[in-house]
Amino acid sequence: MSRPHGLIAVLLTFAALGASLVLYERLPAIIPLHWNLHGQVDGYGAKEWAVFALPSLMAALLVLYRLLPWLSPRRFEVDSFRLTCDFLMVLSVALLGYIHALSLWAAASGTADVARPMVAGIFLFFALLGNVLGRVRRNFWIGVRTPWTLASERVWIDTHRFSARLFVAIGIAGFLAILAGAPIVAAVALLLASVLVCVVYSLVHSKRLERRGVI
Structure with missing residues (x-):
């Protein structure tokens, strides 16, 4: 450290x-x-x-x-x-x-009433996380750790580049939406959906590379 x-x-x-x-x-x-x-x-x-x-x-x-x-x-x-x-x-x-x-x-x-500023802070956290997520290399502690990313360096790198852009976009959009008065339920659902999308992307991308014989 x-x-x-x-x-x-x-x-x-x-x-x-x-x-x-x-x-x-x-x-x-x-x-x-x-x-x-x-x-x-x-x-x-x-x-x-x-x-x-x-x-x-x-x-x-x-x-x-x-x-x-x-x-x-x-x-x-x-x-x-x-x-x-x-x-x-x-x-x-x-x-x-x-x-x-x-x-x-x-x-x-x-x-x-701290619920709204709390959720806004979490979205800002995800935006900042996405800003550096593409630099994270394969490990067991940090990042999108799925069986497919851990099994392949190529899948790990591609998934994290995709996830980085997604988290920045969702983080900024969610932060602004919360400040504008959007329902907290909808904002949190969007955040959870983005995490699920990253997991699904790692699976789909891995299978695509397998079919092409890249991994």
Whole structure:
């Protein structure tokens, strides 16, 4: 992990933890944890553990990324795209920190509607993910990991180039649609459909290359 990326991720994690500690006494005993597709709270938790759940997950993610080079088997190492991996680590930690900040805001105010900005942030995450997804090389941890992409370097590269363009387009379109007031259900359905399209593409493209004798 590069020092700048690691430092940013650590600072984000400590900022999330610090926000929990600062706001702890002002929060109600039971705080919202989950929102359904209609933007309504449908899950609560005791603040004693709930306010520390996402900062703990952010810290765990840092540890996992640190271990990826050691965990990865030969020919599936992450070292070949280390800087991209580091960027995705910061991006993932930042998304969790953003969700944590919105959750604290909702808990502290008691009235804030955070479902829409939360979904908008997820779409922005996918747009940024797509911007670098084409640089990810074959591995067991990051990317469109299907039996067909893992079995063929050619299928992996082609699938990730396709997925990168799709994620950028869907991410930007979904982000703008949410800001414009589009239904959250429709936006999330579009996002899930795009993920499914990437999986199907890897299968169809693999079979096409097999018929042509390329792989």
